Amino acid sequence: MELTRLTARELGGQLIRGEVSAQEAVQAYLDRIAVVEARVQAFLQRDPEGASSQAVAVDERRAAGEDMGPLAGVPMALKDNLCTRHLPTTCASRILEGFRPPYDATVTARLRAAGTVLLGKTNLDEFAMGSSSENSGFFPTRNPWDLERVPGGSSAGSAAAVAAREVAFALGSDTGGSVRQPAAFCGVVGMKPTYGRVSRYGLVAFASSLDQVGTLTRDVADCALVLAAICGVDPLDATSAREAVPDFPALLEGGVRGLTLGVPREYLGQGVEPGVRENVRRAIAALEDLGARAEECSLPHTEYALSTYYLIAPAEASSNLARYDGIRYGRPAAHDDLLSLYGNTRREGFGPEVRRRIMLGTYALSAGYYDAYYLKALRVRTLIRQDFLRAFERYDLLVTPTSPTVAFPLGERTRDPLQMYLADVCTVPVSLAGLPAVSLPAGLSGGLPVGLQIIGRPFDEATVLRAAYALEQGAFWTRTPPPEEVGA
Numbered sequence: 001m002e003l004t005r006l007t008a009r010e011l012g013g014q015l016i017r018g019e020v021s022a023q024e025a026v027q028a029y030l031d032r033i034a035v036v037e038a039r040v041q042a043f044l045q046r047d048p049e050g051a052s053s054q055a056v057a058v059d060e061r062r063a064a065g066e067d068m069g070p071l072a073g074v075p076m077a078l079k080d081n082l083c084t085r086h087l088p089t090t091c092a093s094r095i096l097e098g099f100r101p102p103y104d105a106t107v108t109a110r111l112r113a114a115g116t117v118l119l120g121k122t123n124l125d126e127f128a129m130g131s132s133s134e135n136s137g138f139f140p141t142r143n144p145w146d147l148e149r150v151p152g153g154s155s156a157g158s159a160a161a162v163a164a165r166e167v168a169f170a171l172g173s174d175t176g177g178s179v180r181q182p183a184a185f186c187g188v189v190g191m192k193p194t195y196g197r198v199s200r201y202g203l204v205a206f207a208s209s210l211d212q213v214g215t216l217t218r219d220v221a222d223c224a225l226v227l228a229a230i231c232g233v234d235p236l237d238a239t240s241a242r243e244a245v246p247d248f249p250a251l252l253e254g255g256v257r258g259l260t261l262g263v264p265r266e267y268l269g270q271g272v273e274p275g276v277r278e279n280v281r282r283a284i285a286a287l288e289d290l291g292a293r294a295e296e297c298s299l300p301h302t303e304y305a306l307s308t309y310y311l312i313a314p315a316e317a318s319s320n321l322a323r324y325d326g327i328r329y330g331r332p333a334a335h336d337d338l339l340s341l342y343g344n345t346r347r348e349g350f351g352p353e354v355r356r357r358i359m360l361g362t363y364a365l366s367a368g369y370y371d372a373y374y375l376k377a378l379r380v381r382t383l384i385r386q387d388f389l390r391a392f393e394r395y396d397l398l399v400t401p402t403s404p405t406v407a408f409p410l411g412e413r414t415r416d417p418l419q420m421y422l423a424d425v426c427t428v429p430v431s432l433a434g435l436p437a438v439s440l441p442a443g444l445s446g447g448l449p450v451g452l453q454i455i456g457r458p459f460d461e462a463t464v465l466r467a468a469y470a471l472e473q474g475a476f477w478t479r480t481p482p483p484e485e486v487g488a
């Protein structure tokens with residue numbers, strides 16, 4: 001079998017058994033990238049030499065008898081807002097063009113320690129602000145299912161690279177849906193863990209009370225495996241949680257018998273495409289056939305989530321992005337004095353969406369408006385979180401669509417930010433509440449993947465994964481075949 005068709009777990013198994021070498025695995029992926037990357041454009045930066053030498057090192061250590069673990073030698077990619085020592089980290093922004101961090105993000109370091117091989121850095125919407133990759137300061141990534149459609153965003157390149165078999169798995173970041181929504185659009189599995197579950201040290205900050213690192217994988221077992229490698233407390237991130245990390249891969253079996261699922265009605269109403277609604281209902285029926293009990297419920301503050309998010313996230317972004325001044329990071333613009341250095345660098349370096357958010361956020365935080373906008377948004381956020389926690393007194397999991405539509409055509413929403421923001425209407429509330437959620441394939445609508453979102457109690461990724469695994473294994477129609485567009 002072609003090596004790039006194996007899941008990370010399968011490839012890892014072959015590597016352990018010595019049936020294939022890390023160098024062969026890397027070569028197979030580099031060959032695949034050479035065939036499809038010109039069409040998909042998932043990468044901002046590739047590092048074939050670095051990857052090859054990492055593969056040599058893995059093979060040597062294995063040959064010397066070292067027990068390297070289940071992911072050693074498996075090729076992967078990182079979203080370009082995760083710091084990689086001595087490799088460019090641009091956040092798809094002109095302002096960081098050429099920037100090479102002197103250190104690794106904690107997740108980068110953990111994946112290196114696990115022996116995975118970094119093939120490159122993937123495209124995103126600038127500073128992770130967007131839902132289509134069209135806000136990238138460089139170029140848009142294309143959906144491997146239909147090259148005229150968006151892959152979702154902001155972890156666009158990571159999702160597209162996994163779907164197009166350019167890597168075995170990838171990491172992204174999710175602030176309001178940026179792992180789950182592109183996973184849904186590209187037909188792969190995307191997990192946003194509980195806020196605090198994964199260290200953000202070395203993840204370039206967008207909205208610090210929401211940002212979380214997440215995984216993009218071919219299937220649920222890979223999700224558990226990669227999650228296990230990156231979770232856990234980190235002394236370098238004070239917000240990382242001390243909670244014990246369960247053995248996710250060992251907890252996948254067990255099924256859904258006895259679980260109670262809530263189906264919030266606010267997520268299946270107006271604005272949800274019929275094809276998405278049908279597939280989600282069918283997936284819920286499949287979970288019932290597998291032994292779960294499902295019941296309609298309500299999260300009454302859902303309608304306020306998007307406006308709440310678009311006050312809180314820009315407010316935090318305006319503060320986080322104040323550090324880009326052309327002096328400490330990135331490329332300074334032409335200038336006459338200090339003021340024009342700041343002004344010109346930021347005007348030329350940031351794209352329109354980032355500038356819009358900085359202005360909105362600065363406004364919401366300014367004297368006189370802080371109470372009316374920012375503080376009020378924080379209060380509504382508490383109500384949204386309480387909706388969820390109340391629902392979890394009754395239900396083990398909540399099930400919704402990941403996005404109200406399938407992947408939309410490139411260019412369709414670029415002139416209307418509100419339309420773009422609506423792509424995250426199902427994922428943003430979960431982020432505001434800090435909860436874990438996975439998006440997994442739930443069949444096709446009009447030939448394009450539909451995503452099902454399964455939401456869990458705080459730090460209960462294990463139950464989320466168990467239900468996702470049961471559905472994936474028990475309802476074969478949910479699995480997406482390989483996309484034809486890039487050459488299956």
Ligand code: GLN
Nearest residue numbers: 128129130175176177178
């Ligand atoms: N699309 C949302 C935004 O533009 C979410 C982004 C994210 O999760 N990073 O803010």
